[in-house]
Amino acid sequence: MNGRGFLLLFVIFSLFLIGLGSVNGGVIALAIPLCLYLAAAVFFSPANPGIKAERELSVERIFPGIPVTVRLHVRNDGPTAEEIHIEDVVPEAMRVTDGQTTLFTSLEAGEEAVLEYTVEAGRGDYRFTNVNITVREGFGLFERQFAIPAAHRLIVRPRPTRLKPMRIRPPQTRGFAGPIPSRQGGTGVDFFIVREYQPGDPQHRINWKIAAHGMDDLYTNVYEQERVADVGIILDAREQAYGDFANHPLFERSVQAAASLAEGYLNDGNRVGLLVYGGGIEAAFPGVGKTQRQRILQVLGRAHTGRNFALETLRYLPTRSFPSRSQVILISPLIQADFPVLVSLRALGYAVMVLSPDIITFDAGKVEPGSRGSYALRLALAERALLLQKVRRAGMQVIDWNTDLPIETLARRYSVLRLAADRLAEMPS
Amino acid sequence: MIARRLQYLALLIACGALIAGYALRGIWPGCVLVGAIGLIWVLGLVLRWQWISSTMFLVLSILSGLVLLVNAPSYLEVIAITAALIAWDLSYFIGRLEKARTAEIARMLEANHLRRLALITVAGLVLMGAAILLRIQLGFAGAFILGGLALAALLQVVARLGYQRERPRPGQPPK
Structure with a gap:
């Protein structure tokens, strides 16, 4: 019972006391509609609710600034809830851009309510946890509050900029062709060294200028391999x-x-x-x-x-x-x-x-x-x-x-x- | 919104009936006091003071009881306290109703609530009228049975309230 219920009880007892003190039945009779009101509230007080909540997100991983639609399904598998107040707990630092995170309605047994809203957030890891539910009888004297788990996670990732990354020269590269100079001779674009000609070297690689200085020897240009x-x-x-x-x-x-x-x-x-x-x-x-x-x-x-x-x-x-x-x-x-x-x-x-x-x-x-x-x-x-x-x-x-x-x-x-x-x-x- | 109009109407009736009660007995300060209470209640509703309805309901109920002591007509007090109860109930209900997302939901909730409130009000008025008008001579046995029934009902209410307080909420371990 909430504060209003206690106030009503206080008024009823006050009327009883005044009636008894003054030996006036009429004053006691004034308490009858109040007693009836309280009795109705007790009779209809919310029973054990079988409420379940399920959350859906339009996307699970987004970039900052992209709106996400959150859809919360609240289903009543228990007896009828005359007044139900649903409040979704939105993680801090998340902005609600459209819709509402609360809903006040009535749910028949087996009925479902859907709460839909749109949020936006900056980079971060956001966890939706519980939905706060308050169930009341029609007069609002008796209410029950509980948190229904409806966990979900939304990761807002940084949006990478398209760029040509900085030049690097690691001491060791991997076996596959790529853009990074590997400090090893082979096929490539950048000149690496000159070595003596070996049979099988393609003719276009022969360094004719050096060969012209020597008598018999030929020399081959070797390029730097580029790998990942x-x-x-x-x-x-x-x-x-x-x-x-x-x-x-x-x-x-x-x-x-x-x-x-x-x-x-x-x-x-x-x-x-x-x-x-x-x-x-x-x-x-x-x-x-x-x-x-x-x-x-x-x-x-x-x-x-x-x-x-x-x-x-x-x-x-x-x-x-x-x-x-x-x-x-x-x-x-x-x-x-x-x-x-x-x-x-x-x-x-x-x-x-x-x-x-x-x-x-x-x-x-x-x-x-x-x-x-x-x-x-x-x-x-x-x-x-x-x-x-x-x-x-x-x-x-x-x-x-x-x-x-x-x-x-x-x-x-x-x-x-x-x-x-x-x-x-x-x-x- | 029907509930809002009904709330102001109930407030007017409650204060009017009480003023009439005090006026019939010639207690003019009482009339002024009730009138002032009515105005403060209306002002509080307009300015959305959270505490106003409960406080004014408490004061009007006590004043209704007190005016009966000076032999004012009892039907006026019956009307006053019932109307005050309606005004008090509706002030909180309207607050909850404002959170309803759509007009359709609000209308549905309002209709359900007003239906139940009307039922309680009519039943309360009938019972109260019967209690004031009817005179029944009870023997000892009758009084004993009724007393026993009242005690059993009271115990049921207490047990139910205690059960609700002790029961753990879903998802929480029992203490």
Whole structure:
């Protein structure tokens, strides 16, 4: 019984007391309609409801900004529910763009009500859990509230940008033809070495200029083989790398970059793996093709920054997730303590590329020149530049990413095509 | 919405009957008090004060009981308390009805509710009228049986309320 029921009881007893106190039957008789009202409410009070809920989503995996229609079927397998209030619990950070998440209706035995609404959400892993049901009798004095499980999951994955990924040169490549120079002679496009002619070499490969200098010997041009490689992408999700802020907006850019790079390398036929290192470790083990793309986007959809005292530095990176002598791409704003770990990665034989989003410029916003903030900014930028220089000197490729620049523009700047164009431009005419 | 119109009508009848009751006995401050209560109730409904209906229903019920003590005609108080009950019930029902998604559902719920309320009201008025008008001489045996029945009914209500409170909700382990 709710508060209204108790109020009614109080009024009834008050009338009884006044009637008894004044020995006036008429006052007691005034309580009769109230008693009848209460009795009817008790008689029709909701019995054990056999309510079941089932949830349907128009899609299970989406990109941000795509509307999803949620359809909730609530079926009454028990006795008639005179008044039923259905309230669906929408995960936080999800926006309802159309329809309503609540429904007030009446459900006969065996009848079904459908609640339909449309939601939109940013990147993330959303879990629908329960539906809150309140059943009342007609007068609303007795009600029952319970939560019916109707679990469902919606993963909003980052939308990868189409890009030509940065040029990489891992120490070891795989056996299949691809776009990455393999440091081995064979058929290819780029000139590699010249060796002595061997019977069977095609004539068009003979280097006639060198042959003209010698007396008897012929020499053959050997080109560099281009193959596919193993690429491991490590996304740094440590809160401390993002200025100790949970869900720092820069992390979204990093996720976007990871998705775009993974897609780019996968499209080139490479075997790509992903590791998200932060509050925990989540991984998509190396693989190729469209299925791997889905796996990676799934992991990135769930990625969020977190703090884990065991994973404060990159020391516990599970490097075995990636094949030895493969290419590792670390997407991280970097902190000072990461440098020794990067050196040890390099020592293990990995080719390391660091894509470092510039968190200092991102956070500084527009600092007025000459102000105190501008000096602090200059110091912080100098410190970061020094760190990046140290990493560069340790033999790693470093890309300092000012996030005002879209990742596709940045990738174009470091892609093979751009490097070839630059080289052509540098050639004397 | 019929329920809303009916609510205001019930409120008017409740206050009117009580004012008439007090006026017939010449208790003018009582008339002013009931009139003021009616106005506050209407104002509260317009301004959507959540507490207003329950408070005013409580006050009007007590005033109905008190006016009988000064020998006002009992039929006026019968009408007043029944109308106050209707106004109180409808104010909460309208609040719930506003959450109905479609007009069709709202109409269906409204019709069901009004039908049941009408039944209860008529039955209550008949019983109350009978209780006021009829004079039955009960012997000891009759009074004893009726007393026993009342006690059994009370125990049933208490048992039912206790059962509902103790029973675990679906999906929760029993305590």
